[in-house]
Amino acid sequence: MKTAVLVGCGAMSDGWLKALAEVPELATGIRVTGLVDLDLATAKSRAEKHNLTVATGSDLGAMLEAQKPDLVFDLVIPAARAEVVKTALAHGAHVLSEKPMANTMAEAQALVTFAQQAGRLHAVIQNRRFLPGIRRIKAALPQIGALTAVHVDFFIGAHFGGFRDQMDHVLLLDMAIHTFDAARWIIDRQPIGVYARETNPKGSWYKHGASADALFDFEGGVTMTYRGSWCAEGANTAWEASWRIIGTEGTILWDGNEGITCHRVAGDEGFFRPLAPVAIPPAPPMVEGHAGVILDFLRAVESRTPPLTQGADNIRSLAMVFAAIDSATSGARTDMRPL
Ligand SMILES: NC(=O)c1ccc[n+]([C@@H]2O[C@H](COP(=O)([O-])OP(=O)(O)OC[C@H]3O[C@@H](n4cnc5c(N)ncnc54)[C@H](O)[C@@H]3O)[C@@H](O)[C@H]2O)c1
Structure with a gap:
């Protein structure tokens, strides 16, 4: 104990x-x-x-x-x-x-x-890594060949009130860390640069940066795009965002919850190559969300092994946030040095 x-x-x-x-x-x-x-x-x-x-x-x-x-x-x-x-x-x-x-x-x-x-040990709560959906996606990645691109949409009309309304870079700083960390875990490579843009759209109830778009380059030619907004009324995505994950042999679509479809090429002829659906098995039983991170941390302390969300690795997700802010502020691409 x-x-x-x-x-x-x-x-x-x-x-x-x-x-x-x-x-x-x-x-x-x-x-x-x-x-x-x-x-x-x-x-x-x-x-x-x-x-x-x-x-x-x-x-x-x-x-x-x-x-x-x-x-x-x-x-x-x-x-x-x-x-x-x-x-x-x-x-x-x-x-x-x-x-x-x-x-x-x-x-x-x-x-x-x-x-x-x-x-x-110092670890960070990245609770999105401890959800069945992302575990199923991780396990299914080999089905689509070599990963080439990840496209993520996050659109939620969220009326928090309080400190977020007054924050600078509110979406990138307060929310995008979850999505960027999940993307980095899926891509499993180092981000090397980003071009990003922030806006505060007409009608926004935030002071600054309620919307953002970012285009990341990862090592190995993998790209990731992020389109996000916290002041988009009418068609919320999941808090875990909505994902299109493309490999050399197929695509996975994930609605951020339990909705996952995967298709892979099943022939080498035709304008559109024939596709076959791939069944994505359920995730093994797991302790989810915050409790899952806390349990992973406890196990790591007990076994003196690194937890999944240890600071020495999580700093790479934080670097994505600050590089995106830097690019959005300067209007130029920000190169990221390996950490
Ligand atoms: N993982 C998630 O999904 C998620 C969701 C929401 C918030 N958060 C994060 O959780 C953290 C806390 O958020 P919250 O909504 O509970 O904030 P909060 O403002 O409700 O609570 C923070 C508390 O910390 C106390 N505090 C501040 N400085 C302190 C200090 N030096 N020593 C002792 N107490 C101190 C304050 O008095 C306050 O009671 C933030 O970092 C936030 O980003 C994470």
């Missing part, structure tokens, strides 16, 4: 605490011993809501001194992340952070180095 302190008791913490209590593998593997929030009343009310008899506090360092947990769950706002992760690693804890991994590339790089020096 590992002990954990959770820091940042805002909106996201409800889902975490529910998963930790209700998913059997987590309930038997992790015991939360402390809740921390800058606002002590928030930490206390979260403990009360989830019937937790745990320490509460507003000072992470003091909590870690007192509790000496194996794990720290970091759910603070992005601007506070780097300091929180450093403090947790310095106290000998393994850290699982909410996305995004950091507020800047320099911060993210420093966290990778810091975790290595501390000899502790």
Whole structure:
């Protein structure tokens, strides 16, 4: 049984605490011993809501001194992340952070180095990797030959209110990290450059960057296009986006949920070559979403193996976000150096 302190008791913490209590593998593997929030009343009310008899506090360092947990769950706002992760690693804890991994590339790089020096794991919640749909796509990729292109559409008319309405680069910074990370996992190569454009369309209820288009080059000549908007009313895609994945021998279409079709070439004559449908088997049973990432992290800590979403790799998805912002800002293509 590992002990954990959770820091940042805002909106996201409800889902975490529910998963930790209700998913059997987590309930038997992790015991939360402390809740921390800058606002002590928030930490206390979260403990009360989830019937937790745990320490509460507003000072992470003091909590870690007192509790000496194996794990720290970091759910603070992005601007506070780097300091929180450093403090947790310095106290000998393994850290699982909410996305995004950091507020800047320099911060993210420093966290990778810091975790290595501390000899502790730092991983990031990329919950989209822990859904049956993307697992089925990953398993089906060999059916379409060599991967050449991935085209992704994300269109959701989302009225959050709150901080997102005032953010710069809102779509790329707050949402595209999920889609870019999923694309990078599917493509399984390094991104090498991007041309991107951001707009804030007429009628947008956001201050900046509610829509974006990006064209990424990956190693090996694989391309990825992204068209996205958070102010497109009328025909929402899934939160996981809508995908066209093209290989040398066929195409997979994925609606982001359970709708997956795959066709591959079944003959070498005719203007349109004959196609055969390929059945895509269901994913093996799995713990999904946030709970899946937390469980993967727990297993990694127990076995001292890298988790799927470790920071040293996740920084490459964050690099896609910042390269896209850089390109959209400069109006020119941004080259990406391998990380
Ligand atoms: N993975 C997902 O699908 C997903 C979805 C939504 C949000 N998120 C991410 O989760 C994180 C938290 O989002 P939220 O919606 O819960 O935000 P929130 O604003 O509701 O809560 C953040 C909490 O952190 C506390 N906090 C800030 N700085 C702190 C510090 N230095 N020490 C202790 N507490 C501190 C605040 O007081 C607040 O209670 C963000 O990084 C966000 O991007 C992830």
